[in-house]
Amino acid sequence: MIRNDLFEFAREKTGDKDTSPQQDSAPWRILSVEDDPGFQASILYSLSNLHYLGRRVEVLTANSIPTAIDAINCHSDIALILLDVVMEVDDAGLRLVETIRNVIGNQSVRIVLLTGQPGVAPRNDVIDNYDINEYWDKSELKGRLPSIVTTNLRSWQTLIELEQARNGLQMIADASRAMINRQNTEQFALSILEQVSEIIGLSATADGIVALLYDDGVPQKVICASGAFNGMTVAELGDEATALAPLTDDIRSAIKNALKNQANTINEHCSVFYFKSQVNREFSPELNQHYLIVVKSPIKLSTSHIRLLQVFAENARIGFTQIALTNRLNELAYLDSSLKIHNRNWLLRELSLLNEEERRATSLIAISIDDHFSCSLTFGHDHIERIIQQLVLQLAAGDPIFRDIARIASDTLAVMVSQGAMPGEEQLKRLDSFEVTVDAVLHSLPLTVTSISLSEVGELSGEDVLNLARVSLTKAHEKGLSYLPYCPQIARQQREHYEILQRSFSALENNEFFLVFQPKVKLGDGRPLGLEALIRWRTADGTMISPELFMRLAEASGTSHVIDIFVFEECIKAIKQLHQLGFYLQLSFNACLKDLVNPRYMERLTNVLTQNPLLAPFLELEITESQAMADYDEISPLLEDLRKTGLKIALDDFGTGYSSLAHLAWMPIDIIKLDRSFVQDLLLSEVTHSLADMVIRLGEKFDYTIVAEGIETEEQSSMLLQLGCTLGQGYYYARPMPLPALLDWLATQAR
Numbered sequence: 001m002i003r004n005d006l007f008e009f010a011r012e013k014t015g016d017k018d019t020s021p022q023q024d025s026a027p028w029r030i031l032s033v034e035d036d037p038g039f040q041a042s043i044l045y046s047l048s049n050l051h052y053l054g055r056r057v058e059v060l061t062a063n064s065i066p067t068a069i070d071a072i073n074c075h076s077d078i079a080l081i082l083l084d085v086v087m088e089v090d091d092a093g094l095r096l097v098e099t100i101r102n103v104i105g106n107q108s109v110r111i112v113l114l115t116g117q118p119g120v121a122p123r124n125d126v127i128d129n130y131d132i133n134e135y136w137d138k139s140e141l142k143g144r145l146p147s148i149v150t151t152n153l154r155s156w157q158t159l160i161e162l163e164q165a166r167n168g169l170q171m172i173a174d175a176s177r178a179m180i181n182r183q184n185t186e187q188f189a190l191s192i193l194e195q196v197s198e199i200i201g202l203s204a205t206a207d208g209i210v211a212l213l214y215d216d217g218v219p220q221k222v223i224c225a226s227g228a229f230n231g232m233t234v235a236e237l238g239d240e241a242t243a244l245a246p247l248t249d250d251i252r253s254a255i256k257n258a259l260k261n262q263a264n265t266i267n268e269h270c271s272v273f274y275f276k277s278q279v280n281r282e283f284s285p286e287l288n289q290h291y292l293i294v295v296k297s298p299i300k301l302s303t304s305h306i307r308l309l310q311v312f313a314e315n316a317r318i319g320f321t322q323i324a325l326t327n328r329l330n331e332l333a334y335l336d337s338s339l340k341i342h343n344r345n346w347l348l349r350e351l352s353l354l355n356e357e358e359r360r361a362t363s364l365i366a367i368s369i370d371d372h373f374s375c376s377l378t379f380g381h382d383h384i385e386r387i388i389q390q391l392v393l394q395l396a397a398g399d400p401i402f403r404d405i406a407r408i409a410s411d412t413l414a415v416m417v418s419q420g421a422m423p424g425e426e427q428l429k430r431l432d433s434f435e436v437t438v439d440a441v442l443h444s445l446p447l448t449v450t451s452i453s454l455s456e457v458g459e460l461s462g463e464d465v466l467n468l469a470r471v472s473l474t475k476a477h478e479k480g481l482s483y484l485p486y487c488p489q490i491a492r493q494q495r496e497h498y499e500i501l502q503r504s505f506s507a508l509e510n511n512e513f514f515l516v517f518q519p520k521v522k523l524g525d526g527r528p529l530g531l532e533a534l535i536r537w538r539t540a541d542g543t544m545i546s547p548e549l550f551m552r553l554a555e556a557s558g559t560s561h562v563i564d565i566f567v568f569e570e571c572i573k574a575i576k577q578l579h580q581l582g583f584y585l586q587l588s589f590n591a592c593l594k595d596l597v598n599p600r601y602m603e604r605l606t607n608v609l610t611q612n613p614l615l616a617p618f619l620e621l622e623i624t625e626s627q628a629m630a631d632y633d634e635i636s637p638l639l640e641d642l643r644k645t646g647l648k649i650a651l652d653d654f655g656t657g658y659s660s661l662a663h664l665a666w667m668p669i670d671i672i673k674l675d676r677s678f679v680q681d682l683l684l685s686e687v688t689h690s691l692a693d694m695v696i697r698l699g700e701k702f703d704y705t706i707v708a709e710g711i712e713t714e715e716q717s718s719m720l721l722q723l724g725c726t727l728g729q730g731y732y733y734a735r736p737m738p739l740p741a742l743l744d745w746l747a748t749q750a751r
Helices: 037-046 065-074 092-104 123-129 145-179 185-200 249-261 303-334 344-353 356-360 372-379 381-398 400-404 425-432 462-479 488-507 547-557 560-580 599-611 625-630 632-643 661-666 676-680 686-701 714-723 739-750
Strands: 028-033 055-062 078-084 110-115 134-137 208-215 218-227 270-275 290-296 362-369 406-409 412-418 433-438 441-453 513-522 528-538 586-590 619-624 648-654 671-674 705-708
Touching (some): 028 065, 037 145, 055 065, 065 078, 303 344, 356 362, 362 372, 362 462, 381 433, 406 462, 412 462, 462 488, 488 547, 513 739, 528 560, 528 739, 560 739, 676 686
Parallel strands (some): 028 078, 619 648, 671 705
Antiparallel strands (some): 208 218, 270 290, 362 441, 513 528
16 A cells, blocks of 8 residues: 555654764766866865765766776766866877767766966867866866865766666566556546456446546546446546536535545446546646546446445555656656757656567657757857757657657657658758747747668667767768768777777787888889888787778877877987998878977977987978968978978878978978879879879979879889889889898898
């Protein structure tokens, strides 16, 4: 039997609260990511005696992106991250924010950005584009750091408690739902009518039963009816006189008595059973509504019938309470309170309830609202919520499949669709933009759409399916597509890339990285004139990882400068060994643009070149054409400074980017490397032949050395010679090889 006071809250104890630190309580953990030892020490000192809610604050420290990621992976209870923006690179902190939110998937940890160089990452740009909580200039922190920490600890604690409460409500709702076998009020009332008919043996025509819903004494709804009351259709009721017109005077009188006395009214030929659950109205108005079951019988009810009905009425009262309570819990756990549509929990539950056959026949459509965050800042949260409400209404009006749409993130909607009702690709592409009007203002909403057939994701959990939808939407954004269907390769790549990134952090220590060298030769006789150093990664089990892949991941995570410094230092060792053996060859090495603007990388480069002035003329730095043109004004002075040390600069992959001839004329470079795509099509396309000829003549005009890449045949080599190119590299002459093999090859060439 359910108690009337369903929820009881413990009273607060009176008297003074104990606010002394509790040494046996788990500490609040925060992480300070800062590469300046002095500032890190000041943070530790400022927070050394900080306590919040009787618990001490423990500060973990990291001085780089990799150590910060390790700390986050090891400590799942980190509440706050104090994050320096400028570390290994100018935007290292911003990259870590992206990794925390989108790779690790931690949405609850509070992130406070700190910077001593506000001009590097302007506050408004960062707030618009990154999921952070606060942004402070280090000079503003004096005396404020403890309050910043406690405020964010309070916010984190509230978020965690809300999430735990929501999960608890979800479990309660699921248990209640199973207990009543998913019956709603109408179904439950109909079952009561059927059971009452069985108990007292009512005839199908002369007798009848009707279930009514009242609120504050006013009839609201006919829930269900049978027998003589069949004429009272299941509908919302209007005024009382019209609503109760089909009922006789004695029945109306019995209803009034039942409502007045809030008790069952049992007469000879008419009985009214009254149900009400006493629960706080603020928690659920529905639980304070009155349910009436009116039973009409021409035969006087026996004492045994009345007793049976009284016992049954008590069970029915419990059932009505359970149904109303379940409906309210479902609303709290599975309804988005702002949009009044299903939420992420609801969709996760529905995905989990699908059997194997249903999963094979179901797809998921996810729709993200582009620029949601910046729109919220511009128009305000409430206004953007009303815009999304209009979007939801228009989607449902345009196609019935969107009537059960759910909100799975602040900027993302999703809906399950049967394969038979699934829209075609062209129809989904047309969802790329919606126009909605709010407060007489027309808004054009750019949308990005993805779709996932559940048959393609096997037995993945609902949470994993929604994460794949998010990744697929991100891929679509990156490619500039309004619609991109999910493909299994996305999930595989996501897992593989994350694993490779994690393994790369220890690859240097384990000596898994090494260099190979490809000779550059004089075309025609094959005499070696130079070398290009190329990075390779062989894991402990012998697997070779693509350099294009691991370098792209290293750049994205802010750790590429570590690898590029390794490459440079290995080149210094190699060139010294070559000179000792009498091979005075030019040796080129590669570096990415982000490392050239990284002070640590440039400092290491210039220090070594200054200490070894005789080696600098034998070294060449290769940068790609697209990198050089991406930020010409910033990169050009850096290259000029390097040339002053004697280092030569080579423009790699020329012809694949967007070089301006004006920039090219003034770019501080010495060498242009003709991209392999020109060489491969040299004999196949007159256009390519003419372009290669133009590049070679351009090099002669500006006094640049031209090096052709990717030479694989004698015919290609001969044609390049005819065009005036005398230096090249490729498999036709020699493949990349480790240093010992290179030394043997050079010795053979010398003989």
